[in-house]
Amino acid sequence: MSVDQLSQGRKEEMAEVSNAAKTPQGPIQVPTRLLMGPGPTTAHPRILTAQALPLLGHMHPPFIHIMDEIKEGLRYMFQTESPYTLMISGTGHAGMEAAIANLLEPGEKIIVGVNGIWGERVADLAERYQGDVIQLKADPGKTFSIAELKAAVAQHKPAILFLVQGESSTGTHQALGDGLGEACKAAGTLLVVDTVASLGGVPLFADNWGIDCIYSGSQKCLSGPPGAAPFFMSQRAVDKLKGRKTKPATYNLDLNLIADYWGWFKPARSYHHTGVVSTFYAMREALAIVGEEGLPAMWARHLAAHQLLWKGLRELGLQPYVPDVKDRLVTVNTIKVPEGVDWAALCKDAMDTYAVEIAGGLGPSIGKVWRVGVMGFNARPMAVEQVLTAFRHGLAKQGYKQPAAAAGKSEL
Numbered sequence: 001m002s003v004d005q006l007s008q009g010r011k012e013e014m015a016e017v018s019n020a021a022k023t024p025q026g027p028i029q030v031p032t033r034l035l036m037g038p039g040p041t042t043a044h045p046r047i048l049t050a051q052a053l054p055l056l057g058h059m060h061p062p063f064i065h066i067m068d069e070i071k072e073g074l075r076y077m078f079q080t081e082s083p084y085t086l087m088i089s090g091t092g093h094a095g096m097e098a099a100i101a102n103l104l105e106p107g108e109k110i111i112v113g114v115n116g117i118w119g120e121r122v123a124d125l126a127e128r129y130q131g132d133v134i135q136l137k138a139d140p141g142k143t144f145s146i147a148e149l150k151a152a153v154a155q156h157k158p159a160i161l162f163l164v165q166g167e168s169s170t171g172t173h174q175a176l177g178d179g180l181g182e183a184c185k186a187a188g189t190l191l192v193v194d195t196v197a198s199l200g201g202v203p204l205f206a207d208n209w210g211i212d213c214i215y216s217g218s219q220k221c222l223s224g225p226p227g228a229a230p231f232f233m234s235q236r237a238v239d240k241l242k243g244r245k246t247k248p249a250t251y252n253l254d255l256n257l258i259a260d261y262w263g264w265f266k267p268a269r270s271y272h273h274t275g276v277v278s279t280f281y282a283m284r285e286a287l288a289i290v291g292e293e294g295l296p297a298m299w300a301r302h303l304a305a306h307q308l309l310w311k312g313l314r315e316l317g318l319q320p321y322v323p324d325v326k327d328r329l330v331t332v333n334t335i336k337v338p339e340g341v342d343w344a345a346l347c348k349d350a351m352d353t354y355a356v357e358i359a360g361g362l363g364p365s366i367g368k369v370w371r372v373g374v375m376g377f378n379a380r381p382m383a384v385e386q387v388l389t390a391f392r393h394g395l396a397k398q399g400y401k402q403p404a405a406a407a408g409k410s411e412l
């Protein structure tokens, strides 16, 4: 074919372009909202600024330096000395799938703690990777006792015990200490934990608690944009990964390959995928902000915001969905919808009147609760007071009468 013939062909193709579908018109419009649902939470302005910096190549030395800073920052975040930390390019679900796809081999047993939708999803995911799934169930709003978890591990000796630290669909906080990690080690079990809705908001000690694999999300207590999942593996988990009899049934999330992009096993880096450059900038900045505040202060700030929220909610006569105070998650709060109140109308009023996001339930809590997140940048009095104002207004609009016994009551 001659160059002229090629040009003629291209001209004919150009004439065929259809304009039936329109591209977006004009500059993007994004309203300002206070995100007080289960996530994403309002991003920290400094993180958004970092995200807007010029792109670097995903293998350029200055970018590799940023990746190294992230690995180090994550060691602080997870409280570990393990060199095996990285960010998965993808949201919390990508972290979830990376954990299961890489640590479970076909036919192996996995015990999944199911007390909300995240356990349900992991059970589904583990089945897809041909695991022998044992579901350990607790009622929504309840958690598992360490004794029952230890007993289940001793009985089944699974390859993995999976737990969700912060069950954001029901608002529960799963305890992970008290020798659970040692019991898993003794049974040859890897302890895998979802911290998407809890990392940075509540204490977590990967090494001291003997956790083997943790994934999280960037858009909750880290106040970043969604799109990158903090990830950790212990030496035991890495040994399992390296000793697999079969390749993980995913290329995209194969940690043997991703590890070589992050320099886990050797200093030289190799290309696996194009890292989410701007989101990694954001995460580098998020970790710097965490370091400046310090984890103890950050955890205390989240607890104080949670307590302030419940003081106000109790004064309105509202009740927690999670009965036992020790099981209540600080970061994502589940609030019972009183008889006769339209939960969706209240969410709509909060958005329309105050531009405040209040979410409804998810999975087992649909129609039963509101979910309010006090996470990251929004775990502060100004944001909590705005959400309380939206509740006061929305409830009054529906003619809600506060129960007499609750008037003025403010205990947690």
Ligand SMILES: Cc1ncc(COP(=O)(O)O)c(C=O)c1O
Pocket: 038, 039, 091, 092, 093, 094, 118, 164, 166, 167, 168, 169, 194, 195, 196, 197, 217, 226
């Ligand atoms: C506890 C928990 N796990 C996993 C996820 C999934 O994360 P993502 O939506 O970032 O994929 C979420 C999201 O809300 C979550 O709260």
